[in-house]
Amino acid sequence: MTDKVTLTIDGQNVTVDKGMSILDAAKQIDVRIPTLCHHEDLCVAGNCRICVVEQKGKNTLTPSCATPAEPGMEIETSTPKVRKARKDIMALLVSEHNTQCTTCYRSTNCELQDLAAEYNIDNDIYISVVKPDLNIDKSSWSIEKDDSKCIRCQRCVRTCAELQHVNALAVTERGKDMRVSTFMHLPMNEIVCTNCGQCITHCPTGALTERRYYDKIWDAIDDPDKHVVINTAPSVRVALGEMLGYEVGTRVTGKMVTALKKMGFDSVLDTDFSADLTIIEEANELLVRLKKAFVTKEEVALPMITSCSPGWVKFIEHMYPEHLAHLSTCKSPQQMFGALTKTYYAEKKGIDPSKIVSVAGMPCAAKKYEANRPEMRDSGFMDVDAGLTTREIGHMIKQAGIDFLELEDSNFDSIMGESTGAGVIFGATGGVMEAALRTAYFVITGRPVPFNDLNITPVRGLEGIKEATIKFEDCLPEYSFLEGVEAKFGIAHGLINARQIMDQIVEGKSPFVFIEIMACPGGCIGGGGQPIPTNDEIRKKRIAAIYEEDMNKPIRMSHENPEIVAIYEDYLEKPLGEKSHHLLHTKYRKRKRY
Amino acid sequence: MAEVKELVKKLSKKYGKTRENLIPVLQGIVDEENCLSKAAMREVAQEMDISAAEVYGTASFFSFLNTKEDGKYKIRVCKSITCDMKGKQELIKVMEDMLKVKLGETTQGKRFSLLETNCIGLCDKGPAMLINDEFFTELTPEKVREILGDYIRNKY
């Protein structure tokens, strides 16, 4: 019993694990204490002070998030002293905040706004101390930073450090000048930042938001000369509902398609198609590398690592520029889709590619940067004209006056609208690996991967680094070099975990042949463009929805997607062929680490 | 650039490459270079394998780790209450006139910066100031003219 403590909160006894905070102990008996700097994903900061409570025997108030429960503690969470102090703290935060909520993108989804209303704060309590010289930094393609809305809770700083190990954002200066900023206050596009957008989803206010492009999209939709195509990623359909009145974890695929069509997109397509395509190209690329290693004994970079996550790609370019050869040369599904939209799709549909506006609906902030990479113009045009986040799509649907809850389902358009369960699971950490293994195993042995229902469970779940081992037996003659090989596969999500995987590679100690890395915790379902809040509980529900969608798909292996079969027959000819090489693969660049 | 690199390497060798040696290393750079340049902070980041933003975040916390290029001689006049009461303001005016800069500014040629600082622990002999690590107490306008005059004429 030594690892349990019993304390009293608001007169109720509660027994909790030793070391648990007063805040979490209160949660167990449904006593809600307001918080701002606290986030389930992050370490304790104890700096906003809004969570203070009264502790018997102490003259000062106690920060409940930062104080472990002790045996015999007597805590009161809603006394006059506590309420008065919290109101004062709220008023102070508001006095330091740009309170033009009407023009704020995070209005109605803002933790500061909610608490300011709860505590009945008006602007006159204290004198405004907002710094007049703070500009909005719109230099990055992905992230907008508005310091006038920053409440200095440091959640973004901790996110960038603890989850991503990038440390692009830091606390700078001190006292009245203290702020959250970058190295020497450089603009966001000049610093070492992966654009993952986790700072955005962890920001309680509108200080960090994605660069928004949806006005530009409306313009394109309104232009009769333009043919506007949108493809939506698998994680969007399992999270979009959260913004539009559905419970977390609800799949809204059909309604989303209907809504996008109603809004005027000329064609609503499925990124899962190009996810399936990625699998074909990537699995073949892996087999080529393995053949070089095993048969022709050539120098080849193994393990191979996935390249679907643009936050991860920029991370490795900055942090491990000497190891870019490990990255698969495959473009991400978004960029494959874009390149094909203005070539294959345009040709098939008989549309002038210069008239096509290609939009990607993504759970991601980094995708916006990726779309703007100068090398992503293999179609002869910008392959992807704009990337939208799940949040932007939610806002557009509201703006269009669509009653989302009442919509009928509809199917993606064709062509490039067909997908398999393998394409769907790209959205969850481990999903790309699972999809790749379903196809690779089949290609190597001619048989489905030996897991119940094709569900490769070891690669699933929220553990930071996962691994699976598969033994290849009775291989087809072409792949006899893999006979009896027990191959290890690794999965990491969250860049701090990616760093561990990379450090193993740098030391030459990686046990893996193939690794999936996603920049965001949980994979794309936890992406920087997803609805706010995101935490592990929510991640789990979105992941469950992804696997549910997979199970409901009639086809669950990428190579069986009829549209994939067709595109190779009609257009690409073969995996890793000349056209593929031109449209579907890319190069990486070395960047500075500091 | 190459010189900064050498300096940072030398300092991190002297003190160590782990984080707890950051402040001594940064102080060593300020001693040699008068300030922490972007290039220097990036070098430190690389040596210690921390991000440049973290180096800057730490440096900008401390008054004596300046990232703005100050003069070779940093005049820091104590502005705490007792020095203030004893005529600090007048001293600043005298020095502003002599150096032809305003408080907070650096002379052309980066020789002098005229700065204020919080208590320097010489309150019993105020008003007081530091010029780099040298201290001067019980200052009067005459005394300041003499001290600064000496610096202007004789110290480069």
Added chain:
Amino acid sequence: MTSHKLRKVDVIFSPYSVAPYKILKDTMQRDKNEVIQELIDSGLRGRGGAGFPTGLKWKFAAAEKSDIKYIICNADEGEPGTFKDRKLLVEVPRKVFSGMAICAWVTGSTKGYIYLRREYRYLIPKLKEELALYEKHAKEFDLDFSIEIFLGAGAYVCGEETALIESMEGKRGEPRNKPPYPIQDGFLGKPTIVNNVETFASSTMVFRYGAKEYIKLGTDDQHGSKLFSISGDSPKEGVYELELGMRLDEFAEEFGDGDTKAVQVGGVAGFCIPRKNFKDTIIGEGNTTGGSTMIFNSTRSMYNVLHNYLEFYAEESCGQCTPCRVGTQQLLKGIEAVKNGTKPPQYLDNLIKLSETMKLTSKCGLGQSVTNSFSSIVNNFREEILF
């Protein structure tokens, strides 16, 4: 409340009548528990201002199990109006080092630091000579405890022990959440004892004279002697060693210029006492003090005094916690607004309440103590703030 006549004493600053390293050597012949008990019995409290019983701190640290323990002498003397630690380090450094060494011996520490404020850098050459001498003695006594100087970089808040530790770890000097306390989890995660310069020097003198003698000085609440840094409108500015427990009227009479309007006791973090309350104020009673005592005569504007304090706070707050970061700015802007008439006089009452919230909710002593000087000046010199 007990008080007694103002009395200058000569404990800490007395010349080395008994060499401090002899005190160290003699103390090391004794039983460790007995030594700690002696310090507890002496009633010595931290002389930096917070006033934690020093003997207890050493006792807790001695009980910690760890491969390494650190001892840090806090010489980050930044409280406006304080300069006694500088004088100690210049005049009796051996008493300081000896105190640290005794602490190391009883707690089982092997590594010590003097955290010297950046502004005192010019003290280093002399200190290094003294440290060489110390090392020689330590070797002779077979004591495995070395002392190094860590130079601060200019931040008042680093006088707070956890902020000090953070800065030694190469980070921003932001105070930590407590618990855990440095005694369990300090520098580099190891048990760490942080004591003020004067505390270490005083502890040496406790072992020199014995608790029984030492406790005779002072009052029931505050034992021993204390260094006072006296500045402002005084013909006798300087550092004085006084027996704790004298009344402020006597103090003002002794050190003031005959026209004393107010005395700031305990630095900016302490209280501003108006003349009418001198008689009822016993220095050191109820509230501990770091010894900064600033004297203001009737020519001084208390608005200017308060304004100066608040500017100091707004700059020197680390900025991490809301009440301190924003509160200090609000108090400053608030008194300016009341002065220039953009806020009504009653706004001062809101500000006093705000300063009380800061006391209740700030993370460290810096934000918690703003209300002391703010309320005492506003309450006692309201007209000067308003007009």
